[in-house]
Amino acid sequence: MNTTRTINLKNRPTGKPELTNFDITTSEIPAIKQGEVLLSTKYVSVDPYLRGRMSDAPSYIPPFELNKPIASGIIAEVLESNTSSFNKGDFVSGMLQWKETQVAKADGLMKVDPDKAPLSAYLGILGMTGLTAYLGLTEIGKPKKGETLLVSGAAGAVGSIVGQIGKILGLKVVGIAGSDEKTEMLKSEFGFDETINYKTTENMSEAIGKACPDGVDVYFDNVGGEISEAALFNINKFSRTVNCGAISVYNNTKPPKSISVQPFLVKKSSLMQGFVVFDYVDKHPEGIRQLAEWLSQDKLKYAETIREGFENIPQAFLDLFEGKNKGKMVVKL
């Protein structure tokens, strides 16, 4: 095979991304050089944060370039190797391009073991998703046994893991999600103590107060917007908010307004801090070790939504913003 299909950023979305922001082209595969491998893509991770890279506004990672391939977390099989680090038949994880087949530098790839966990898990619970949940919660949330943890986007890839880690660490865990099916899953599958379906709840602030009668000590925020406003009214003295994401406003075309957080933070000596997993690279090995241990002890479960087919990657990404995933969304090739 000398050519590969590639998904490129055709134009930048204003507001909600659409299929027309992407196009698929076919290009030649170059020969591999010293230190490189030829890879066949097996699983592609689609994640809300990619929305930020589709804009050209400055953010924590550079924007994608127009008419160049999109990239995300990918699990691939080594077809040919020109490095001693990997052999033909190995599986690797890395930040790779949306191509069926590609040449990549061996640096920055990590070998993954399909006998220890399903390959897709290395994009989720044993990858950036799991690390985001674990390090965001422990490094910023600093949870203490007996405290109350509130999680928004709780049925999402990160949120469902955050809640389970909260239970392992001895907290009361309350999850917010967007359907009864999801809130039931949070309780029956993931052991959340209380849940709130925000789509059927009129007064979120009151509902959070009822679900968290001792107030909120740690708020793991994946969504921003109105749900985060409602959480503010329930935070405890010395509470910590992990700002992990703001999916509810990623598609806004101008900065959204909400209730000013400053007076709440002053009144409650409360902390809010943005969390990006890439800032904690030195803690990734310890995080993966802990997650793998809990997984092997059956203390952690994970949900996946697996789509199939290279050409369906963009639609899978768009469906994240409609909440069509339960847990981690990946595309299998």
Place this chain on the structure above:
Amino acid sequence: MNTTRTINLKNRPTGKPELTNFDITTSEIPAIKQGEVLLSTKYVSVDPYLRGRMSDAPSYIPPFELNKPIASGIIAEVLESNTSSFNKGDFVSGMLQWKETQVAKADGLMKVDPDKAPLSAYLGILGMTGLTAYLGLTEIGKPKKGETLLVSGAAGAVGSIVGQIGKILGLKVVGIAGSDEKTEMLKSEFGFDETINYKTTENMSEAIGKACPDGVDVYFDNVGGEISEAALFNINKFSRTVNCGAISVYNNTKPPKSISVQPFLVKKSSLMQGFVVFDYVDKHPEGIRQLAEWLSQDKLKYAETIREGFENIPQAFLDLFEGKNKGKMVVKL
């Protein structure tokens, strides 16, 4: 003297406080008991945070009771003592009632030395004001040499000290204030590098960007509201915002709206944290020691606005919200 005048909370303000929220009554002074002292008030501190205690909404300290005396930081002279801790003629500092003469428990009072610093300084730079500036900046702001520090309410009691400590610690310091007279004072008296008069500036976000070409690493926020919105557009990766106060919105009757901070915090891995000096009581002695050392080395200056007359305490308090003070506002009896 067997009676004293007392200033009480007559009714709770909605929105901006007014003179009619207070009344002055005359009451008898009880005899002093074991462990108590009889005090004559010399200086009364008026502070923006007292606005919070006039409401009955929960906050970090309990609300004042209706038809009971207001209390704040006060310097008083000991007229009679029934404790070994203090002698007649000593001066003490404490959280005391707005009375000309009062009986108080010796516990919780601190002796102050009029030979080391003017008495009013113990309400300002060597009191809660200085501690708020020093501990807020160091404990939450974690300033590093060479960084840029932005201070709002910079000509106020806390802000003017924050800026000077920033300079002592080797930062570039930019101050925001509400008149040209104030901004000139910030430069000539307090050594701020750059200043912005927010009342004559159209685009605050742009002005902050111009004054802070390397971005803002530490934002010491005394005001909240629109100025804090403008600061958000200029924060650096890993920046820290000390939410010390939000005077611009204390008088709002419903929670004010502003640009959502969450997407900014996520993009910049940035921290915001509410600061209340009472949370750091164990660090007060070290703070006072450091402030006194800098003061004795002429590294710190302080501004005071001194009003006179017991009956003028409420008006002095109201004038804080009009920005009529330069530095610390106190009332001398």
